[in-house]
Amino acid sequence: EAQVTQNPRYLITVTGKKLTVTCSQNMNHEYMSWYRQDPGLGLRQIYYSMNVEATDKGDVPEGYKVSRKEKRNFPLILESPSPNQTSLYFCASRPLAGTGNTIYFGEGSWLTVV
Amino acid sequence: AQSVTQLDSQVPVFEEAPVELRCNYSSSVSVYLFWYVQYPNQGLQLLLKYLSGSTLVKSINGFEAEFNKSQTSFHLRKPSVHISDTAEYFCAVSHLTSGTYKYIFGTGTRLKVLA
Numbered sequence: 001e002a003q004v005t006q007n008p009r010y011l012i013t014v015t016g017k018k019l020t021v022t023c024s025q026n027m028n029h030e031y032m033s034w035y036r037q038d039p040g041l042g043l044r045q046i047y048y049s050m051n052v053e054a055t056d057k058g059d060v061p062e063g064y065k066v067s068r069k070e071k072r073n074f075p076l077i078l079e080s081p082s083p084n085q086t087s088l089y090f091c092a093s094r095p096l097a098g099t100g101n102t103i104y105f106g107e108g109s110w111l112t113v114v
Numbered sequence: 115a116q117s118v119t120q121l122d123s124q125v126p127v128f129e130e131a132p133v134e135l136r137c138n139y140s141s142s143v144s145v146y147l148f149w150y151v152q153y154p155n156q157g158l159q160l161l162l163k164y165l166s167g168s169t170l171v172k173s174i175n176g177f178e179a180e181f182n183k184s185q186t187s188f189h190l191r192k193p194s195v196h197i198s199d200t201a202e203y204f205c206a207v208s209h210l211t212s213g214t215y216k217y218i219f220g221t222g223t224r225l226k227v228l229a
Contacts, residue, residue, distance in 0.1 A: 004157070035219075040123070042204065042221035043158075050214065090157055100146040100165040100208060103217060105157035 002027050006091045006106035013081055013113055021076045021109050023091030029104070030096035032074040033058065034066065036087040037108075043090070049074055050096055081113040116141040118207050120220035128228050129197055135190040135223045137179075137205030146215075147188040148206040149179055152222075158204060164188065175199075200227045 004025045013019050025032065033048035035058075045058030049068040063085055065077040074093075078085060091106040119138045127133045139145065146165050150158040162173040169181040179190045188205060205220040 031214075040221060042120075043219040096214070099215065100163060101215070102148075102160045102163070103150075103158075105150075105159065107155075107157045 002104065004091055004093055004104050004106040006089075006109050008109060009107065010110045011112070013111070015082055015113055016080050019078050019081060019111075021078075021089060021091075021111070023074045023076065023106060024072050025074075025091075025093040025104070026072065027093060027095075027104065028071065029093035030071070032068065032091065032093045034064070034074070034076045035090045035092060036060065037090060038087050046076070046089075078111075081111075083113050085111065086113050087111060116143075116145070116207060116209055116216075116218055118205055118218050118220040120205055120223050122223050123221065124224045124226065126226045126228060127195055130194045132193050133191065133195050133199075133225065135203050135205075135225065137188045137190065137220060139186050139188065139205075139207045141186070141207060141209055143209050143211075146208040147179075147181055148208065148217075149173075149177070149188070149190050150204045150206060150219075152202045152204065154201070161190075161203070195225070195227050197227050197229060199225060201225060 006023045034046040035043045044060045047066040049055040089109045094101045094103045148163045149161040151161045152158045162171045164181045172178040177192045202222045202224045204222045208215045208217045
């Protein structure tokens with residue numbers, strides 16, 4: 001089954017404690033990205049990657065890091081989380097070539113920073 | 115710059131009534147148009163999309179959307195909703211920029227179907 005898997009699904013952490021949200025896809029997609037979803041703001045892209053070792057900033061990259069060492073994995077790293085990073089996070093992937101490609105989303109990770 | 119506007123943040127509707135969720139976009143280039151649905155505690159999944167050809171596109175569960183180039187709209191409709199259609203719906207556009215396709219999402223419309 002084609003899927004994007006992210007973990008953890010739910011996490012409460014304290015300000016400043018580094019955390020990593022993992023993401024893995026089994027569709028051999030080149031393009032992967034992270035979004036955060038906040039009420040009234042919809043989905044905003046944090047970072048994206050068009051292939052291994054190729055990452056770039058999205059619209060709201062401050063406070064986040066990513067890496068793409070393998071094609072299937074794209075972890076999101078919060079080096080020093082702050083309360084304004086409390087949000088619902090989605091990992092997503094899609095093929096890079098072609099037009100009008102469908103984006104496949106993970107089930108989301110609820111993060112609360114206290 | 116390209117943008118997507120979903121004017122209605124919430125739409126309550128009674129079961130078996132028709133519904134329309136509005137989506138307008140602004141773009142100076144050709145775009146592809148999508149509707150995604152997010153059921154409670156789930157990720158987004160594709161509902162339908164317009165790439166080219168017939169301007170009316172349909173999903174397997176009775177939703178349809180019509181691409182209107184002159185009005186730059188892609189409204190989502192269903193003639194008779196079910197309780198199970200309760201979800202958040204996101205309109206999105208995709209356009210070519212700097213050699214790759216960028217996707218922009220609207221802020222979402224929460225559809226609440228009432229018994």
